[in-house]
Amino acid sequence: MSEEKKIDRRKYIKYVGAGAVVAAAAAAIGYGVSELTRPPPPTPTTVVQTVLKTETLPGTTIVRTEERTIVQTAVTTVAKKILKLAHYYDPGVLHLREGLEKWIYPCAREFEAKFPEWEIHYEYYKWDDIDPRMIIDYKAGIPHDVAFLSPQYIGRHIKEGSLLDLTKYIKGWEAKDFDWSAVWKGCYPYMVPNGLHTRTVVYRMDMFEEAGLDPNKPPKDLDEFVEYAKKLTRDTDGDGKIDVWGLAFEVGPDRATVELFFAPLLWHFGGELWDPATKKATFAEEPGVKAAQFIYDLYWKHKVVNPATLGLDYTSAIYDIFLAGKAAMAWGWGNYWLLALQEKGWVEKMIPPSGEAKAIKANFFVTPTNVKAQFTNAWCMGIHSLSKNPDMAWEFIKILLSKENILKNTDAGLPARKSHWNELKLSANPVYAIWEEAASRGRPMPATAYYGELADTIYDVLAKIVMEKKPIKETLKAAQDSWNAKYAG
Amino acid sequence: MKQDKTPYLFLFPSVIFVFIILLSPGIYGLWQSFYESYKAEYKFVGIKNYEALIKDERFFTNIRLSLTYLLVIPPSIALGYLIAILLTSNLKGIRFFKTIVILPFASASIATAYMFRSIVNPVFGPLTIFNDITGLSINPFSDANLAMIVVILHSIWRSVPFYALFLAAAIESIPSQIFEQSKIDGAGAWSRFKNITLPLTLPHMLIATLMVMTWTLGDMEASYSLFFGGPGRGTEVVAIRLAREAFFYGNIGLGSAIAVFLIIPCMIFLVIYLRLLRRIE
Secondary structure, three states: OHHHHHHHHHHHHHHHHHHHHHHHHHHHHHHHHHHHHOOOOOOOEEEEEEEEEEEEEOOEEEEEEEEEEEEEOOOOOOOOEEEEEEEOOOOOOHHHHHHHHHHHHHHHHHHHHHOOOEEEEEEEOOOOOHHHHHHHHHHHOOOOOEEEEOHHHHHHHHHHOOEOOOHHHHHOOOHHHHOOHHHHHHHOOOOEEOOEEOEEEEEEHHHHHHOOOOOOOOOOOHHHHHHHHHHHOEOOOOOOOOOEEEEEOOOOOOOHHHHHHHHHHHHHOOOOOEEOOOOEEOOOOHHHHHHHHHHHHHHHOOOOEOHHHOOOOHHHHHHHHHHOOOEEEEEEEEHHHHHHHHHHOOEEOOOOOOOOOEEOOEEEEOOOOOOOOEEOEOOEEEEEOOOOOHHHHHHHHHHHOOHHHHOOOOOOEEOOOHHHHHHOOOOOOHHHHHHHHHHHOEEOOOOOOOHHHHHHHHHHHHHHHHHOOOOHHHHHHHHHHHHHHHHOO | OOOOOHHHHHHHHHHHHHHHHHHHHHHHHHHHOOEEEEOOEEEEOOOHHHHHHHHOHHHHHHHHHHHHHHHHHHHHHHHHHHHHHHHOOOOOOHHHHHHHHHHHHHOOHHHHHHHHHHHOOOOOOOHHHHHHHHOOOOOOOOOHHHHHHHHHHHHHHHHHHHHHHHHHHHHHOOOHHHHHHHHHOOOOHHHHHHHHHHHHHHHHHHHHHHHHHHHHHHOOHHHHHHHOOOOOOOOOOHHHHHHHHHHHOOOHHHHHHHHHHHHHHHHHHHHHHHHHHHHHO
16 A cells, blocks of 8 residues: 555656656746747836935035936836737747847837837737738728738738728828839838838859859840859769759749749730739730740759759748858849848848948849839838727837838838938949849839739749649630639729 | 426526537638628628639639548558557557657647658758659659648648557457457457457547548648648648638638538538447447
């Protein structure tokens, strides 16, 4: 009996011990995660008080002033009004965590200090989920206030009525400072941009030299571009296998496939994805066929892109491949990835933006498509239609976009305010000049209410053409007809 | 004799609670499948959403892929049974093995899907080593059939522990006297398995299978996390299509109609499951 008890006790201790270890590990992980995601506590305010101090000495009274510093931490017991901020700043991603810590949280504190009865509540969504979520929540009657939004969804937002028209707020605001036509046209009057996202081709200058190419003379047109890519595709160790591919490109399961790869080529060949007059998809016309053929040839005829990257998402196929030194050039390199280049020491003084920016090992050139054949967008901010506090939401947006604050947004890409370009002398800098030219060549995605469906359809059809090697013209036509049958008009 | 109705009165709040929590979302979903909504207004469209689905070739591909996904079951049963027999044996170190075997089932499916995704990454994953050694160029990211195989393998990897634990419990519930008696009667291991273990664990196996079937048909997170329904739409099972329509595109009506289609086989499985459960009890 006592033996049994002993065993039971031992077992009990063992289980309790194991439980305690698991609980401690879970608590440590939980604490770590919460520390990572938790907004920092309010900065203690320092108040300098001047007090009169009297000192009585025998026979005399001395009155003197003394300055003392008091550190106050705001302690509030009154329930505060909540203003929601729907954002995509994933604390697990370097430049997004920086954005949270250096831009969003300080701006929230500034807002809360200015309007002490208000408090910002954070709602995190994945970047490509945030717009659909705002729409679905609108249908479900769930209110939000400020939201980060993507202009590609403007058509759908308008159709659903999920965003507030900001005309009355924009009128009295410094809108002109943000007037980048590619973005502004795509989002006005429902959103305001907080940056400028555009893309160039990034290339390794050392690999250009190794391949006998002049790193200061990037290709001027698509034919020359393909020739460069061929020369840059090399078996560096002589084992019969390609180690460095000329180009990193994407045909993958996200919107980037249409936005950064197919659409620019289609526009280059004179086509359109969608006709706003008839509201029909037009991607299967002759220019679409040429664009798909060009993409197909990159993989299978010119053999300048690693076919193993087919089907990988944008980050894996472009960012990871280029940073790993497995490609000499990468098409569709966004300015939101400049921090990664800077961390590697391949460029310098680009984040935060500076007129002294310099290309060290990597440089950029404007994608050699025709003028206005490049996608440019931005992350924008808008106010949810169900917001009960639109005026306060706009106040918060103004703080986020103020001249002092907006430059701290590490995911902004290029500075959204034109005045910053002048003040920081960015246009005069040769590296920034390339990015400025790319942005000026930009245009938005078509404002169809079925943009998500269109992007998915185009990826599906490109997968059939490039991966399954289906006939280009017929496959494109079938996909276009199918899309039009469901969503045209 | 008059039956006392007081217990029903006490049960009434629970019934109401169950109705609100469990049934009302289903009924609401069914209602939504007859509507289209824009600008937060619902417009009655009758069976338009169902009609659209029936005419949609893509939806039939989704169904075909969902049915293919059910291929998870036969190998999972076989492997699960094998492991269950091992778990109920008196082999050394079996307790450690019991702990290990539960891990795939206990881990979050999204996490394990991402793990599989990194394994089969054709540029950075271990698959590259295999490709280098064999000279093959296997890439599930660009081959829909291979992608579906990976989705199924991932699901087998997760389902086997469930089968193993479920069946191990069933085997252990068989009275040991039956085995002892059969040993005395001269029955060998195979005979004992064929005539005792298998028939007595068959209902449990069916229950486990019905549960796995329901999960598999409704699985979106693992299959989506692996290949996002791709390459192209090569692994777009019905559950992924549902999520796309309802949550990515905002077509709630169409999404609800797909949900109704998806729930029908699940309901059938549920009825069979309940009947089997009653029979076991």
